[in-house]
Structures are given as structure tokens and as C-alpha cells.
Amino acid sequence: MIRAFFYLRGTTLQNQLLSRVRRLRQPKYLFGAIAGAAYFWFIFFRQTGFKGPPGRGLPPMAEGSDLFPLVFIFGAFVTYALYRVIAAWAAPAAPGLPFTEAEAAFLFPAPLSRRTLIHYKLLSSQLPILFQAALLTLISTRWTFLGGNAGIHALGWWVIFSTLNLHTTGAALTVTRLIAQGVGKLQRQVVVFGLLLLLAAAVAVILWRTAPPLTANDTAHPAALFRYLAGLTRAGPLYWLLLPGRVVVAPFLAQGWREFFLVLGPALLVLAAHYVWVLRSETPFEEGSIAQAEKRGAAVAALKAGTYRLGGGKARPGPFQLASHGGRPEIAFLWKNLLSTQSFFTLRTFAASAGVIVVVCTWLSHGSDAQRSTLSILGVCGVMMAGYALVLGPQLARQDFRGDLGHMDLFKTYPLPGWQVVLGELLAPVAILTGIVWLALLTATLSLGAFRAPVVWLTVEFRTTAALCLAVVLPLLCTLQLMVPNAATLLFPSWTQATRTRDRGLDVMGQRLIFAAGQFFVIALAVLPAAVAGVLLWFAARLLGGEVGSAVMATLGIVLVLGLEIAVGLLCLGWRFEKFDLSSESVK
Amino acid sequence: MIEVTGLTKRYGAFTAVQDLSFTVRPGEVLGLVGPNGAGKTSTLRCLAGIIPPNAGTVRIGGLDLASDPVAAKRQLAFLPDEPKLFDYLTVRQHLAFVARIYGVANHEPLAQTLLEELEIADKADQLPGELSRGMKQKLVIACGLLHGPSVIFFDEPLTGLDPLGIRRMKDSIRQRALGGAAIVLSSHLLHLLEEVCSHVLILKKGEKIAGGTLAEVSARFAQGESHVSLEEIFIRATGGTEG
Numbered sequence: 001m002i003r004a005f006f007y008l009r010g011t012t013l014q015n016q017l018l019s020r021v022r023r024l025r026q027p028k029y030l031f032g033a034i035a036g037a038a039y040f041w042f043i044f045f046r047q048t049g050f051k052g053p054p055g056r057g058l059p060p061m062a063e064g065s066d067l068f069p070l071v072f073i074f075g076a077f078v079t080y081a082l083y084r085v086i087a088a089w090a091a092p093a094a095p096g097l098p099f100t101e102a103e104a105a106f107l108f109p110a111p112l113s114r115r116t117l118i119h120y121k122l123l124s125s126q127l128p129i130l131f132q133a134a135l136l137t138l139i140s141t142r143w144t145f146l147g148g149n150a151g152i153h154a155l156g157w158w159v160i161f162s163t164l165n166l167h168t169t170g171a172a173l174t175v176t177r178l179i180a181q182g183v184g185k186l187q188r189q190v191v192v193f194g195l196l197l198l199l200a201a202a203v204a205v206i207l208w209r210t211a212p213p214l215t216a217n218d219t220a221h222p223a224a225l226f227r228y229l230a231g232l233t234r235a236g237p238l239y240w241l242l243l244p245g246r247v248v249v250a251p252f253l254a255q256g257w258r259e260f261f262l263v264l265g266p267a268l269l270v271l272a273a274h275y276v277w278v279l280r281s282e283t284p285f286e287e288g289s290i291a292q293a294e295k296r297g298a299a300v301a302a303l304k305a306g307t308y309r310l311g312g313g314k315a316r317p318g319p320f321q322l323a324s325h326g327g328r329p330e331i332a333f334l335w336k337n338l339l340s341t342q343s344f345f346t347l348r349t350f351a352a353s354a355g356v357i358v359v360v361c362t363w364l365s366h367g368s369d370a371q372r373s374t375l376s377i378l379g380v381c382g383v384m385m386a387g388y389a390l391v392l393g394p395q396l397a398r399q400d401f402r403g404d405l406g407h408m409d410l411f412k413t414y415p416l417p418g419w420q421v422v423l424g425e426l427l428a429p430v431a432i433l434t435g436i437v438w439l440a441l442l443t444a445t446l447s448l449g450a451f452r453a454p455v456v457w458l459t460v461e462f463r464t465t466a467a468l469c470l471a472v473v474l475p476l477l478c479t480l481q482l483m484v485p486n487a488a489t490l491l492f493p494s495w496t497q498a499t500r501t502r503d504r505g506l507d508v509m510g511q512r513l514i515f516a517a518g519q520f521f522v523i524a525l526a527v528l529p530a531a532v533a534g535v536l537l538w539f540a541a542r543l544l545g546g547e548v549g550s551a552v553m554a555t556l557g558i559v560l561v562l563g564l565e566i567a568v569g570l571l572c573l574g575w576r577f578e579k580f581d582l583s584s585e586s587v588k
Numbered sequence: 589m590i591e592v593t594g595l596t597k598r599y600g601a602f603t604a605v606q607d608l609s610f611t612v613r614p615g616e617v618l619g620l621v622g623p624n625g626a627g628k629t630s631t632l633r634c635l636a637g638i639i640p641p642n643a644g645t646v647r648i649g650g651l652d653l654a655s656d657p658v659a660a661k662r663q664l665a666f667l668p669d670e671p672k673l674f675d676y677l678t679v680r681q682h683l684a685f686v687a688r689i690y691g692v693a694n695h696e697p698l699a700q701t702l703l704e705e706l707e708i709a710d711k712a713d714q715l716p717g718e719l720s721r722g723m724k725q726k727l728v729i730a731c732g733l734l735h736g737p738s739v740i741f742f743d744e745p746l747t748g749l750d751p752l753g754i755r756r757m758k759d760s761i762r763q764r765a766l767g768g769a770a771i772v773l774s775s776h777l778l779h780l781l782e783e784v785c786s787h788v789l790i791l792k793k794g795e796k797i798a799g800g801t802l803a804e805v806s807a808r809f810a811q812g813e814s815h816v817s818l819e820e821i822f823i824r825a826t827g828g829t830e831g
């Protein structure tokens with residue numbers, strides 16, 4: 001079996017590399033590869049010349065300004081690890097082990113014992129684990145405040161991910177066995193979430209009673225914060241409560257090789273105990289594995305076909321009642337495309353969210369200094385959220401031509417002019433992104449009430465006007481942002497095809513980067529005339545009236561220019577849609 | 589030889605297969621028919637050792653599939669209706685991989701013969717992404733037959749094949765049976781079953797409605813008529829309703 005395994009993995013890797021090298025003959029992959037390689041080099045290997053000595057890559061993350069990204073990275077990793085563990089234990093159906101459809105088809109009827117299949121799976125998971133460890137080592141070598149070196153970090157990551165993988169494997173087998181014994185989903189989830197809540201409550205109580213206060217010195221730089229956090233977990237009941245996790249993480253945190261080898265023993269013991277647990281949990285997992293493999297296979301096929309639904313492909317009522325007679329056809333596209341996404345993207349959800357934001361922000365703005373600080377943090381989050389939604393949103397909300405590429409021929413049979421189809425297809429992602437940026441804008445606007453010392457020009461009147469003006473402009477910006485990838489779909493469908501698959505590689509990453517850069521460039525060009533018109537009208541109105549009137553005039557100018565651009569864009573894209581012939585494009 | 593006794597498969601509260609018993613001797617071809625949801629695929633998956641049954645025994649060549657799965661599986665091949673292949677293994681590499689798993693020594697000449705027989709020898713160095721559905725199906729068949737199984741399970745074997753491929757497949761099934769293989773074939777194509785099967789087993793809601801040679805089953809449902817087609821027998825046996 002071992003030979004067959006290495007044959008499969010080795011040949012797969014070799015053919016994968018060969019096919020990726022071969023596809024570089026196509027310019028779209030070649031340029032993608034160049035862009036991807038440049039990005040990778042820039043992120044991990046560039047010699048900055050600005051910080052630290054040249055030739056040593058990126059500078060260490062040791063400044064106070066590095067604190068936020070570090071906390072974000074650590075938070076993301078802890079969330080990821082917790083999610084994997086919880087998902088494994090609270091799985092709704094028998095999880096089995098994650099085999100692909102091909103593996104299930106070839107290996108399950110083959111003369112292999114169940115234990116051999118488990119070993120196959122454990123061996124298979126080593127390749128992604130080694131890749132993850134290598135990638136994270138590139139990142140964590142900048143965390144010099146932890147001590148250690150690249151070798152220690154790489155091995156430490158390997159221990160962490162291998163233990164996590166064995167734990168989730170053992171959990172999957174145990175859950176499969178429990179389900180076979182008649183233990184229901186609700187019983188398991190109550191136990192899992194109950195234990196989790198208990199653990200969280202215990203940690204919170206211990207911290208509240210024993211933790212020293214977090215001072216400004218503790219948050220001055222990453223090393224100080226790390227010392228503070230490490231101190232918390234080294235004393236009192238937390239030491240024992242978090243012991244298993246500490247043992248597994250200890251090799252990664254070792255300061256030098258001597259310490260590494262000292263703490264490696266206990267970590268390997270935990271790893272070995274997990275391995276024994278996995279082998280002893282051997283249970284018929286094939287049904288669960290096949291069900292999961294089929295589910296994943298269907299999702300991948302749907303993704304490739306552009307028919308993947310975030311909602312999980314279940315039938316559900318429409319987001320709103322579509323009038324049975326009359327009504328604009330664009331609204332039918334909006335209705336259809338909203339049905340293809342998550343069920344919570346409804347007017348009711350957005351209205352309820354807005355209500356919650358208003359209540360929370362109002363309560364915080366009338367509270368203590370601590371509450372006002374929280375409100376200002378919320379405001380910063382709101383601004384960041386709006387930025388992310390505007391910049392990254394169009395890549396995520398794809399309920400438009402990008403998802404409907406396979407339905408183009410059908411759309412062309414509709415008795416509608418091209419621009420109307422284009423507009424209809426754009427409406428759903430525009431509505432979703434507008435809802436999100438409006439909520440973010442509402443949060444940011446209300447958070448301005450946190451300023452105790454009033455800024456002279458930041459009056460309530462001005463804040464409200466500015467927010468309303470932005471609220472008018474933002475949907476147009478969302479529309480422009482979404483028109484770019486949709487235009488790309490109509491003009492270069494084969495490129496778009498490549499960027500919406502789950503295909504991986506440096507060249508595909510590069511293609512996405514090129515797309516993002518292209519989008520940024522086009523939007524900058526489109527926004528420039530509107531910005532110029534807005535500024536000119538602002539100054540002209542300032543000569544006649546106050547701040548509020550100027551803001552309104554500027555907004556009118558911006559809306560006029562952006563609206564004109566969108567109208568021209570719709571007509572052009574509509575014309576392109578009418579001429580569109582998917583069969584003549586090299587979509588493979 | 590396939591011996592099935594009291595085979596039962598449940599998914600939670602739903603019983604897919606209920607107390608199924610039958611035997612397929614070497615040289616026999618058993619056609620497994622039934623409406624959608626009758627339990628055909630569940631039966632085949634249990635017989636191939638892919639999923640464990642809740643009750644009953646399956647013996648492959650005299651070996652109990654539950655107590656000695658590895659030895660029993662060495663004798664069988666399962667050919668699914670939907671070809672699931674490894675994206676980055678060529679046709680020839682798929683066969684090499686299967687040869688390793690089943691321990692087929694010196695497999696190259698065998699593989700070449702199969703590829704030529706199935707007319708995909710010219711595609712030997714291509715990846716699945718470059719093959720048509722029919723070609724993929726042929727590759728799955730070649731992989732299944734490489735180790736010379738004495739027991740073969742076909743789940744809708746003609747799906748995706750062109751007319752010539754269908755003819756070849758039918759000939760191949762007959763030849764394997766003549767060579768002493770015990771074959772179970774699940775299909776909705778009743779004319780195929782009429783042409784290649786020696787026996788038939790009709791399932792409905794997981795239970796056996798009728799079983800035996802084609803002549804025996806025909807006699808039972810012919811109601812005195814002569815030359816009644818398998819299609820007519822199927823409709824009479826199942827009452828013309830869903831599984």
C-alpha cells in the first residue's frame with residue numbers, strides 16, 4: 001500500500017507540475033505566473049532597504065505598529081484551530097474521513113483493510129501539513145519576539161498541525177461511531193457546546209480574578225504583549241486548564257534547540273496518544289466518507305460550472321414576492337440572483353441590523369469613557385468594513401454574469417435589449433454590497449458621537465448631511481465596481497473562467513492579482529471625472545453658502561457624472577452582450 | 589461465486605435493502621432491476637464491500653466479506669456508473685496505480701490488451717480532463733478488469749458509451765461470464781439485461797419481488813401469454829410504481 005500511495009502522490013505531483021508548466025504557453029497563465037511570482041517575492045523575500053539590513057528579507061515584526069496585524073494573525077489561527085475541532089465534534093452527519101470521490105471509488109472496493117485506509121489518509125494529510133508549516137514558517141520567522149529560529153518554527157508548526165489533524169481524524173471516527181450507536185446530533189452538540197461554554201466561562205472567571213491589569217507598557221510592542229499573555233497561562237488554574245494546548249505549542253515557542261528538544265518529548269507523547277486513539281477508534285466510516293466526497297464533488301462541479309450556491313442548494317422562498325403580472329424584467333433577475341445566495345440577504349435582515357446598530361451605538365455614546373472608546377473602535381471597524389466591502393466585495397458577491405456564464409445562450413433568447421439584461425444581472429450584487437456598506441456607514445457615522453471634545457466643523461448637521469451624501473454615492477460606486485468584472489466576463493470570458501474556478505497555483509494567483517490591479521486602474525479612471533466635478537462644485541457652492549449646501553452640490557455633481565458613466569457602460573455592455581458568442585471563446 | 593444471505597441495509601430509520609438473499613454462480617450474469625430508489629445501488633455497494641450492511645452475510649468466492657474483507661475484495665471488481673478518476677493521473681498511470689493496489693505483477697501487457705480491447709490505447713498518456721465521458725467510463729472498466737476479477741459488479745455499465753462501445757461492452761460481459769466470472773449487473777436498460785443476463789432479480793422498496801432465470805421470472809408474470817418482454821414483466825412485477 002505504501003508503494004501505491006507514493007506512486008499516486010508522486011505521479012500526481014509530477015503531472016500537476018507538468019500541466020502547470022505546459023499551460024504557461026498560454027499568455028494568460030504566463031503573465032499570471034510572472035505577476036504571482038513577483039507578488040510572492042515581494043511579500044516574503046524582498047530586500048526592503050528601508051528597515052533592517054539589506055539581504056535579510058522583511059524586517060522583524062517588533063514595533064508597536066505591528067501589534068494589530070499580529071493580534072489579527074494569532075486570532076485568525078486560534079479561530080481556525082477552534083473551528084476545526086468544533087466542526088469535527090459537532091458535525092451534523094456522520095463525517096467519515098475526507099476522501100475524494102476518486103479515492104473512494106478506487107480504494108474502498110480494493111483489497112485494503114480499514115486500518116490501511118486510515119493510514120493512507122494520515123499519510124495523505126502530511127503533504128498539505130508540510131506545505132502549511134513551510135508557509136507559516138516564512139511568516140513566523142518575522143516574529144523575532146518569540147525567539148527560536150526558522151528550523152524550530154517549521155518543526156513546531158509541523159507538530160501543531162499534525163496533532164490538530166490527528167485530533168480531527170480521531171474526532172471524526174468517534175463521532176461516526178457515536179452516530180452508528182444512535183447518539184443524535186442534538187445530544188452531541190449540546191455536550192460539545194456545553195463543554196466549550198464551560199471552558200470559556202472557567203477561563204473568563206480565572207482571568208477576572210487573577211489576571212493583572214493590562215497596562216500601556218504591556219501593549220507597547222509585541223514582545224511585551226506576548227510576555228503578558230504567556231504570564232497569564234503559566235500561573236494558577238489556567239496552567240492546568242490549558243496544559244494540553246501548551247504542551248503541543250511548546251516546541252514552536254522554544255527559544256533555542258536545547259529547549260526545543262526538551263519540550264519536544266511531551267509534545268510527541270500527545271501526538272502519539274492521538275495516533276493510538278485514532279487507531280483504536282477504527283469504525284465503519286465509508287458511508288460518511290462517500291456522502292462527504294459526493295457533496296464536495298458536487299460543490300466543485302457547481303463551482304466550475306458557475307452554479308455554486310452559498311445557500312447549500314436547498315429550495316427556499318424568494319427574497320421578496322415577485323409580482324405575477326407586469327413589473328420590470330430587471331427585477332426578475334434580481335430576484336433570481338438573490339435566490340442563489342445566502343437566505344439572510346433580505347431587506348428585513350438589513351433593517352434589523354440597522355436597528356441593532358442604532359441602539360448599540362446610541363447606548364455606547366451616552367456611557368462612560370470605556371463605552372465611548374468601544375464606540376470609536378466600532379467606528380474604525382465600520383470604516384474598515386465599508387472599505388473592504390467596496391474593494392473586495394465585488395470579488396465575493398458574484399451573483400451576476402460571472403455566475404451565469406453557462407446561461408448566456410438562454411438569456412440571449414429573452415425578448416430584452418442587452419442593456420436590460422446587464423442591468424438585471426448587476427442588481428443582486430449591487431443590492432447586497434450597498435446593504436453592507438450602508439450598515440458600515442451607519443456605524444461609522446454614529447461612532448462620531450464618541451468624540452467628547454467637539455471638532456468645530458463636525459457638527460451633527462454636517463455629519464448627517466455627509467452621511468446621507470455618501471449613502472447616495474456609495475451604490476453608484478458599488479455598481480461601477482461590479483461593472484468592471486462583468487465587463488471582463490463579457491469581453492474576456494476565458495480569463496474570467498480561470499479566475500472563478502478553485503484552480504490553484506502561482507499563475508492563477510497572478511491572474512487574480514492582474515484582475516484586481518486592472519479593476520483598481522479602471523475604477524480610478526472612472527472616479528476621477530466625478531471627483532473633479534464634485535470638488536469644483538464644492539468650491540463653487542462654498543462661495544454661495546455653507547458646508548451643508550456645498551456637500552449637497554458636490555454630491556449632485558458626483559452622482560451626475562457617475563450616473564452618466566454607468567448609463568454609457570450599460571449601453572456598451574448591452575451591445576457586447578447582444579454580440580456575445582460563448583462558443584467562439586476558448587473557455588476550457 | 590457470490591452468496592448473499594439476509595442482506596439488510598438501513599440509513600437511520602430508512603431501510604434501503606431488506607433481508608435479501610440470492611446466489612450467483614460462476615458463469616452466471618444476474619440482472620438487478622427495480623424502480624428508482626429500490627435499493628439497487630445500496631445492494632451493489634454492500635456486495636462490493638464499499639459500505640457495511642446492517643445484517644446478513646456476503647460471501648465472495650467462499651470468503652466472508654465482513655470477516656475477511658481484504659481477501660474477498662481481491663477477487664471482485666466494482667464498476668460504478670459515474671467515472672470518478674484522479675485528475676492528475678493519465679490513463680496508463682491509473683492502470684499502474686490499480687496494479688499496485690491489487691498486486692498485479694507485470695501489468696503492462698495486460699493493461700495494453702485492455703486498452704486496445706476498449707479502444708482507448710491511443711489515449712494512454714492523456715489526463716482525465718482530456719477524455720470524453722465515454723472514454724472515462726472505459727478507463728474505469730479497464731481498471732476494474734485489470735486484476736482479472738472472478739466477481740464483477742456493474743452499475744449502469746452502458747452510461748456514456750457510444751453504440752459501438754455498447755456492443756463491445758455487451759460482448760465483454762458475455763465473454764467474462766463464459767470465462768467463469770460471476771457477474772451482477774444493475775441497469776434500467778431492460779433490453780440490455782434481456783440480451784446478456786442469465787438470471788434476473790427484481791427489487792422494490794429494498795425487497796426482492798422476484799428472482800431466478802429469465803425463463804422462470806417470465807413464466808411467473810406472463811399470465812399465460814407467450815413472448816412477454818422483460819419490460820412488461822418488470823411493469824407487472826413492480827406494479828408500475830416508484831420504488
